[in-house]
Amino acid sequence: MKLLEDRIKQDGVVREGNILKVDSFINHQIDVGFIGELAKEIKRLYADEQITKILTIEASGIGIACIVAQEFGVPVVFAKKTKTVNIANDVYTTKVESFTHKNVYDIIVAKDFLHPQDRVLIIDDFLAKGSALHGLIELIRAAGATIVGAGIIIEKAYQEGGELIRSMGVRVESLARVASMDDGGITFIS
Amino acid sequence: MKLLEDRIKQDGVVREGNILKVDSFINHQIDVGFIGELAKEIKRLYADEQITKILTIEASGIGIACIVAQEFGVPVVFAKKTKTVNIANDVYTTKVESFTHKNVYDIIVAKDFLHPQDRVLIIDDFLAKGSALHGLIELIRAAGATIVGAGIIIEKAYQEGGELIRSMGVRVESLARVASMDDGGITFIS
Numbered sequence: 001m002k003l004l005e006d007r008i009k010q011d012g013v014v015r016e017g018n019i020l021k022v023d024s025f026i027n028h029q030i031d032v033g034f035i036g037e038l039a040k041e042i043k044r045l046y047a048d049e050q051i052t053k054i055l056t057i058e059a060s061g062i063g064i065a066c067i068v069a070q071e072f073g074v075p076v077v078f079a080k081k082t083k084t085v086n087i088a089n090d091v092y093t094t095k096v097e098s099f100t101h102k103n104v105y106d107i108i109v110a111k112d113f114l115h116p117q118d119r120v121l122i123i124d125d126f127l128a129k130g131s132a133l134h135g136l137i138e139l140i141r142a143a144g145a146t147i148v149g150a151g152i153i154i155e156k157a158y159q160e161g162g163e164l165i166r167s168m169g170v171r172v173e174s175l176a177r178v179a180s181m182d183d184g185g186i187t188f189i190s
Numbered sequence: 191m192k193l194l195e196d197r198i199k200q201d202g203v204v205r206e207g208n209i210l211k212v213d214s215f216i217n218h219q220i221d222v223g224f225i226g227e228l229a230k231e232i233k234r235l236y237a238d239e240q241i242t243k244i245l246t247i248e249a250s251g252i253g254i255a256c257i258v259a260q261e262f263g264v265p266v267v268f269a270k271k272t273k274t275v276n277i278a279n280d281v282y283t284t285k286v287e288s289f290t291h292k293n294v295y296d297i298i299v300a301k302d303f304l305h306p307q308d309r310v311l312i313i314d315d316f317l318a319k320g321s322a323l324h325g326l327i328e329l330i331r332a333a334g335a336t337i338v339g340a341g342i343i344i345e346k347a348y349q350e351g352g353e354l355i356r357s358m359g360v361r362v363e364s365l366a367r368v369a370s371m372d373d374g375g376i377t378f379i380s
Contacts, residue, residue: 023300023302023303024302024303025265028267028268028270028299028300028303029265029266029267029300029302029303030252030256030259030265030266030267030268031265032256032259032260032265032266033260033263035256036260058248058249058250059248059249059252059268059270060248060252062220062249062250062252062253062256063252063253063255063256063266063268065253066220066222066225066252066253066256066257067256067257067260069220069222070222070223070226070257073223075215075219075220075221075222076219076220076222076253077218077219077220078218078220078249078253080218080249109218110213110218110219112213112214112219113213113214113218113219
């Protein structure tokens with residue numbers, strides 16, 4: 001999506017260790033008008049899919065997911081990160097590995113909010129190694145709901161997450177796919 | 191706000207220890223259409239205040255803040271919780287006490303996203319003891335920006351946070367003010 005690629009080139013900051021900071025408009029400050037344009041594109045891509053629920057994970061996915069959910073007219077559910085899961089009967093849970101923070105954490109969703117008849121679209125800001133996305137897929141499967149696909153703002157296409165999730169047969173639509181980042185700038189797969 | 195009070199009575203669940211769970215429409219599953227109605231009310235209350243920025247705190251405030259920000263046509267900034275603050279020069283930071291989780295954590299906002307000329311509206315889902323709200327006020331003060339006020343979805347008016355913050359001269363508008371909760375139900379201060 002050219003609008004997004006242009007904005008990343010303009011406002012994204014590349015830091016050591018292949019870190020792309022988009023703090024000024026996506027995940028610390030949020031340009032809600034701009035996210036609204038991205039949400040319209042995700043709606044266009046999944047318009048015919050009878051989505052009933054948007055699933056994301058706290059924290060930075062929540063704002064984007066809410067704006068996407070407005071387009072579809074459905075609720076958002078956000079998976080919660082927790083270090084202390086009481087193996088309760090009322091939640092679905094799985095483990096997610098964070099490569100940024102070098103730890104493993106549990107994510108949970110209350111069973112009340114994911115049902116077998118749900119057709120779920122996953123929304124997240126980044127896709128890199130795919131661990132969070134894989135965890136969300138597992139929660140949907142545990143609920144017996146249908147995984148319609150994922151809508152990702154920025155995919156680091158040089159990492160394995162996108163291929164991993166697509167090879168599972170899950171549709172992944174990324175609005176910007178970063179091919180490489182270096183001193184010379186950011187290049188995209190169009 | 192009657193719409194919200196009715197929804198809390200209908201879908202809120204009172205748990206032991208004065209816990210009001212509104213997981214089904216505010217802070218686990220988010221009814222974005224409903225939050226849109228609350229956002230319109232917050233816009234009405236602060237319409238003349240030339241708001242330039244919405245400030246909230248991760249995680250459950252983010253979705254609400256984004257929908258409110260759409261009404262005002264301004265960006266959201268969300269303060270991040272962290273246990274390991276590198277005392278960096280590029281962030282404002284303060285401490286917040288969590289009574290739910292019985293710990294103290296640091297919150298940070300990048301200096302890039304709060305400026306002296308900003309007129310900031312704080313948005314959060316709950317106000318109880320006021321620790322998070324107090325922390326956000328301190329971040330705004332550190333930036334030299336103007337605190338226009340706070341828009342809170344649910345205030346537990348039997349706890350001291352609302353009085354504490356109002357006594358600091360900060361305008362606090364809470365869409366629902368819970369007077370008491372017990373087996374007999376929830377009562378509101380109108």
